[in-house]
Amino acid sequence: MAEQDLEAVPGTGRLEAFSDGVFAIIVTLLVLNLRTPKLDNNSTQAVLRALLPVVPPFISFAFSFFTVAIFWVNHHHFVAPIMRTDWRLMWYNNLLLFWLAVVPFTTSFIGEHPTAPLVVAIYALNMCLVAASFCLLEYHVFARAHLLPKSVKQAEEQRELRRSLIGVGSYATATVLALLYVYAALILLILIPIYFIVPNLLVRTLPSPNE
Numbered sequence: 001m002a003e004q005d006l007e008a009v010p011g012t013g014r015l016e017a018f019s020d021g022v023f024a025i026i027v028t029l030l031v032l033n034l035r036t037p038k039l040d041n042n043s044t045q046a047v048l049r050a051l052l053p054v055v056p057p058f059i060s061f062a063f064s065f066f067t068v069a070i071f072w073v074n075h076h077h078f079v080a081p082i083m084r085t086d087w088r089l090m091w092y093n094n095l096l097l098f099w100l101a102v103v104p105f106t107t108s109f110i111g112e113h114p115t116a117p118l119v120v121a122i123y124a125l126n127m128c129l130v131a132a133s134f135c136l137l138e139y140h141v142f143a144r145a146h147l148l149p150k151s152v153k154q155a156e157e158q159r160e161l162r163r164s165l166i167g168v169g170s171y172a173t174a175t176v177l178a179l180l181y182v183y184a185a186l187i188l189l190i191l192i193p194i195y196f197i198v199p200n201l202l203v204r205t206l207p208s209p210n211e
Contacts, residue, residue: 008086008147012079015093019079022097023072029104030061030068033111060111064103067193071100071130077199078138078160082147089147092140096133102126120185121178127189128171135164160200167196 034057037050075096082089106123113119141147142157170192178185 008084008145010084012082012085015085015090016076016079019075019093019097020072022101023068023075026068026100026103027065030065030107033057033104033108034061056114057108057111060107060114063190064107067127068100068103070193070196071134074134074196074199078134078141081149081152082141083149084147086145086147088140089137089145092133092137096130096137099126099129099133103130114186115182117179117182120182120189121175124171124174124178124185124189127192128168128175131164131167131171135161135168138164163196163200167192170195 034054037054039050040046103126106126109119110123138157138161142161148157170188174185174188174192177188
């Protein structure tokens with residue numbers, strides 16, 4: 001029996017359960033950044049005037065919510081075909097969750113200062129570290145521990161790894177761009193998650209239960 005088999009346990013149930021719990025807490029923390037505005041009176045004008053300062057934080061909340069949701073969907077589809085869990089996989093997954101847990105803070109920051117170059121750069125850097133952690137997770141599963149079934153072809157693994165590297169490079173570009181052309185960085189930050197809406201499809205190559 002190989003050494004990697006001795007240090008691994010079958011399935012990914014506990015890893016997925018812990019990850020789902022952390023993802024749920026993160027999206028909950030995101031909405032806590034929205035504060036109920038105070039009204040001077042009950043007139044329509046007063047309500048609209050009070051809501052106006054809430055618009056930037058709400059936009060940043062909505063954007064970060066869907067970005068985190070996209071990471072969750074991709075994480076779910078990535079973990080689904082993994083056959084066993086080793087301790088390295090768990091720690092790489094914890095690193096991913098750590099940087100995702102920082103997102104509510106950077107979201108609150110950019111919500112209050114949506115066009116400040118350094119603030120946007122900090123948010124982009126946070127997302128870059130999230131993407132890099134996901135890439136490291138994939139590299140371990142694909143190239144080091146080989147935790148996927150043999151039915152998953154190496155070419156598919158390489159395709160998914162290249163796809164993740166695009167995300168890392170794009171967020172790194174947005175980080176630098178924020179310091180030079182902040183509005184261009186904001187546009188790039190909006191476009192990047194769209195590319196990852198459809199998750200990796202490695203699970204499609206798995207054999208059917210009857211095989």
